[in-house]
Amino acid sequence: AQSVTQPDIHITVSEGASLELRCNYSYGATPYLFWYVQSPGQGLQLLLKYFSGDTLVQGIKGFEAEFKRSQSSFNLRKPSVHWSDAAEYFCAVGAMDSSYKLIFGSGTRLLVRP
Amino acid sequence: DTEVTQTPKHLVMGMTNKKSLKCEQHMGHRAMYWYKQKAKKPPELMFVYSYEKLSINESVPSRFSPECPNSSLLNLHLHALQPEDSALYLCASSQEGGLAGLTFQETQYFGPGTRLLVL
Numbered sequence: 291a292q293s294v295t296q297p298d299i300h301i302t303v304s305e306g307a308s309l310e311l312r313c314n315y316s317y318g319a320t321p322y323l324f325w326y327v328q329s330p331g332q333g334l335q336l337l338l339k340y341f342s343g344d345t346l347v348q349g350i351k352g353f354e355a356e357f358k359r360s361q362s363s364f365n366l367r368k369p370s371v372h373w374s375d376a377a378e379y380f381c382a383v384g385a386m387d388s389s390y391k392l393i394f395g396s397g398t399r400l401l402v403r404p
Numbered sequence: 405d406t407e408v409t410q411t412p413k414h415l416v417m418g419m420t421n422k423k424s425l426k427c428e429q430h431m432g433h434r435a436m437y438w439y440k441q442k443a444k445k446p447p448e449l450m451f452v453y454s455y456e457k458l459s460i461n462e463s464v465p466s467r468f469s470p471e472c473p474n475s476s477l478l479n480l481h482l483h484a485l486q487p488e489d490s491a492l493y494l495c496a497s498s499q500e501g502g503l504a505g506l507t508f509q510e511t512q513y514f515g516p517g518t519r520l521l522v523l
Contacts, residue, residue, distance in 0.1 A: 322510065333408075333494055334447070334514040380446055389459035389501045390435065390510050394446035 292317045292385045296395035303371050304403045311366040311398050313381030322384035323364040324392070325355055329377045337379075340364060351375070376402045407431075408515035410495050416521045419485060425518045427478040427495030435501025436478040437512065438470060439494040447494055453478060454501030485522045492517045 293316045303309050315321055322341050326334040338349025345357040355366045364381060381395040408429045417423050427436065435454045439447035452460035453472040467489075469481040478495055496512040 324511070326514070331492070331517075331519065333410075333516040334496075336511060336513065339511055384510060387460060389452045389454050390498060391437075391449055391452065391460065392447075392512055397444075397446050399444075 292383055292393050294381050294383050294393055294395035296379075296381055296398050298398045299396070300399045300401065302401040302403060305373050306370050309366075309368045309371045309375070309400070311379050311381075311400070313364045313366065313395060314362050315364065315381075315383045316362065317383050317385065321357075321364075323355075323357060324382045324384065325349065325353070325364075325366050326380045326382060327351075327377050328380065328397075334380065337366070371400075371402055373402045373404065376400055408495055408497055408513050410493075410515035410518050412518060413516070414519045414521075416523065417482065417485065418523055419487075421485075422481070422483045424482065425480040425493055425495075425520075427480075427515055428476055429497040429513070430476055431497060431513070432475075433497035433499055433513075434475055435498045436472060437496040437498075438478065438480050439496065440489075441492040441494055441517070443491075451480075452501060459501065482520075485520075487522050490520055490522045492519050 295314045324339045325337040328334050337353050338347050340347050340357045348354050353368050378397045378399050380397050382392045411426045438450040441447045449462050450464045451470045456472045467484045471479040494517045495515040498512045
């Protein structure tokens with residue numbers, strides 16, 4: 291069965307420091323992978339996505355993610371975190387059931403120290 | 405334009421009330437989704453409409469009734485809800501809902517959500 295694991299429930303980084311959020315997936319075919327960000331009380335905003343091709347994908351707000359098939363991972367990175375990046379981050383894999391659906395990880399809450 | 409709108413932003417209702425949540429998109433997408441999200445949890449899929457037909461119902465109680473009047477609109481009718489139904493309800497849309505296979509267009513775009521409180 292398809293699944294997504296985000297092993298870190300919380301991560302705290304200092305403003306200006308680099309960030310890596312981990313995501314591992316289990317999916318039988320070529321995965322379609324996404325990172326979404328959610329600020330408190332808000333909807334989900336798409337940060338970036340991977341379908342095929344270059345395994346390093348660039349997203350909005352200075353984020354990037356690298357797809358590593360051998361490790362079944364799609365980790366999100368940012369070289370220098372800003373206080374406004376504090377939010378909940380969800381990794382997701384797109385899958386086909388009777389229709390297309392997203393399978394979400396449990397999320398990682400990012401806290402940013404001044 | 406990748407905007408999905410939802411109304412109302414907030415809703416408070418009693419257990420005997422009937423209310424509706426509305427979702428609208430003008431991206432020409434043919435698949436629309438309802439999710440329920442509890443605090444500190446990921447979104448849980450409730451329903452999927454593809455080409456205005458219900459294609460997935462994730463065993464949602466009948467007190468939630470979805471409706472897709474046309475390709476741009478998605479409603480969620482609420483009746484006799486329970487306090488545990490209090491949550492953020494998110495709507496999303498995507499290009500085809502997978503009918504053309506998984507393609508680059510199959511990205512889900514989310515609305516801002518409706519915060520529902522059931523008393």
